[in-house]
Amino acid sequence: MEKYKCKSVGIIGCGIQGVCIGLQLIKKGIPTTIFDRHDPLSLEFQPASYGNAGHFSPYSALQFNRTDILYDVPKMLFSSYGPLALKWNYVPKMIPWFLHYLKNCNKKSMLHTAKSMNQILSLSNDAYEEIFKEIDVTNLIDKKGIIYVWTKKNLKSRELEIKVRNDLGIEQKLLTQKEILKLEPNLKPVFDAGVIYESAMHARNPHGILKAIFKVFLNKGGKFIQENIMSLKQINENQTIVKSEDEEYNFEKTVIASGAFSKNLTDQLRENIPLDTERGYHVHFKDMDHLISRPVIFLDRGFGMTPMNQGLRAVGTVELGGLKNPPSKKRIDYLIRCAKELLPQLKTHQDEWLGFRPTLPDFLPIIGPSLKNKNIIYAFGHHHLGWTLGAITGKIISGIVAEEKTNLDLSPYSSKRFN
Numbered sequence: 001m002e003k004y005k006c007k008s009v010g011i012i013g014c015g016i017q018g019v020c021i022g023l024q025l026i027k028k029g030i031p032t033t034i035f036d037r038h039d040p041l042s043l044e045f046q047p048a049s050y051g052n053a054g055h056f057s058p059y060s061a062l063q064f065n066r067t068d069i070l071y072d073v074p075k076m077l078f079s080s081y082g083p084l085a086l087k088w089n090y091v092p093k094m095i096p097w098f099l100h101y102l103k104n105c106n107k108k109s110m111l112h113t114a115k116s117m118n119q120i121l122s123l124s125n126d127a128y129e130e131i132f133k134e135i136d137v138t139n140l141i142d143k144k145g146i147i148y149v150w151t152k153k154n155l156k157s158r159e160l161e162i163k164v165r166n167d168l169g170i171e172q173k174l175l176t177q178k179e180i181l182k183l184e185p186n187l188k189p190v191f192d193a194g195v196i197y198e199s200a201m202h203a204r205n206p207h208g209i210l211k212a213i214f215k216v217f218l219n220k221g222g223k224f225i226q227e228n229i230m231s232l233k234q235i236n237e238n239q240t241i242v243k244s245e246d247e248e249y250n251f252e253k254t255v256i257a258s259g260a261f262s263k264n265l266t267d268q269l270r271e272n273i274p275l276d277t278e279r280g281y282h283v284h285f286k287d288m289d290h291l292i293s294r295p296v297i298f299l300d301r302g303f304g305m306t307p308m309n310q311g312l313r314a315v316g317t318v319e320l321g322g323l324k325n326p327p328s329k330k331r332i333d334y335l336i337r338c339a340k341e342l343l344p345q346l347k348t349h350q351d352e353w354l355g356f357r358p359t360l361p362d363f364l365p366i367i368g369p370s371l372k373n374k375n376i377i378y379a380f381g382h383h384h385l386g387w388t389l390g391a392i393t394g395k396i397i398s399g400i401v402a403e404e405k406t407n408l409d410l411s412p413y414s415s416k417r418f419n
């Protein structure tokens with residue numbers, strides 16, 4: 001007897017969401033095809049899932065829809081040496097996103113986001129551990145915790161973060177400067193204190209992990225087609241159509257997992273979803289990964305460093321500027337200055353990279369069916385936490401496709417909140 005009704009699924013996007021969804025669907029015996037404009041096994045494949053900081057951060061429930069951050073925004077924007085930057089030509093296009101953000105920047109929404117993020121974050125590492133049973137993660141993952149450091153400047157914000165995490169029962173260990181230097185002796189003590197999440201892990205090679213998952217997907221019978229998808233439509237209860245420039249493909253259900261580019265597709269479905277992007281950057285300092293043993297994030301600067309196989313990755317900052325503006329040299333310079341502030345022994349860097357975090361103004365992802373087209377399912381908007389949330393999103397979306405029951409409350413992730 002056939003257990004699942006679904007006959008076929010197409011997934012648009014082979015970032016960490018798409019590949020994890022694909023793997024879970026194929027494991028349920030549902031014929032699945034993933035589309036991406038780049039081959040995940042090639043060097044051209046460099047989406048957010050390639051260049052991120054590699055943190056698996058289940059502790060990061062508290063997000064950026066907070067009044068303490070909102071009040072700091074003007075100061076940060078007008079400082080050339082700040083964690084937040086703006087491409088001024090993009091300001092008019094960003095207004096709808098910003099108005100939604102203002103609406104969600106209050107204590108009630110902040111706590112709603114934190115609680116709803118915590119629901120899925122608390123399941124995120126276990127979901128990955130299931131996948132790690134199927135791939136060889138030797139030299140791809142380190143389990144040494146993640147450290148955040150800060151100065152005394154924004155202690156009110158730090159106290160808020162610590163309190164919300166305590167209230168949610170998230171394990172955290174506060175550290176003095178001395179204790180941090182004992183763990184990471186190469187750091188210059190330009191910070192005053194910090195916190196370690198001891199059970200956190202990090203990727204030494206996010207692309208390597210994604211490729212390994214992709215290969216399991218293919219080995220189990222999944223299909224991949226390298227195409228730029230131009231449009232999609234639900235024809236009837238049993239059929240969706242996905243179109244590239246030259247071809248047309250039919251599936252019973254289609255999943256949009258196109259990261260920050262998902263809005264190009266949801267706009268065609270006439271759902272007004274205020275998805276935008278927070279641009280982020282990285283550079284590598286080759287052969288310098290031995291300088292720290294685990295990721296170190298300097299909260300005052302909005303940047304971090306992760307020891308990876310490609311070198312020491314200096315990564316972060318937020319730039320509001322859309323998908324089309326060219327990279328900003330100033331942001332790269334900022335990252336380099338920040339990295340050298342903590343590790344003055346760093347010299348030349350390689351690999352300047354710009355990536356696009358897919359961010360909704362309430363800092364919750366959209367995970368669930370389209371409101372008007374039940375056979376089109378959304379899986380995007382994971383902002384700063386999309387790497388962490390890939391595996392659990394895969395499980396949730398495959399459950400939705402297969403019409404399984406869940407104990408999770410999925411209502412906070414519905415696109416209904418914007419319509």
Ligand SMILES: Cc1cc2nc3c(=O)[nH]c(=O)nc-3n(C[C@H](O)[C@H](O)[C@H](O)COP(=O)(O)OP(=O)(O)OC[C@H]3O[C@@H](n4cnc5c(N)ncnc54)[C@H](O)[C@@H]3O)c2cc1C
Pocket residue numbers: 012013014015016017018035036037038047048049050051052053054055056057227228229230257258259260261262279280281282315316317355356357358379380381382383384385386387388389
């Ligand atoms: C600087 C930076 C640091 C970060 N650090 C972390 C971190 O430490 N931990 C964490 O959890 N998260 C982190 N993130 C966030 C995380 O990387 C993203 O949220 C996550 O990778 C998004 O995954 P995705 O699969 O939704 O999108 P993506 O990785 O962007 O993948 C989307 C894919 O869809 C394809 N695509 C889009 N449109 C089409 C189309 N029309 N046709 C065909 N293909 C299409 C693209 O080519 C792409 O491959 C960071 C992000 C950045 C930028």
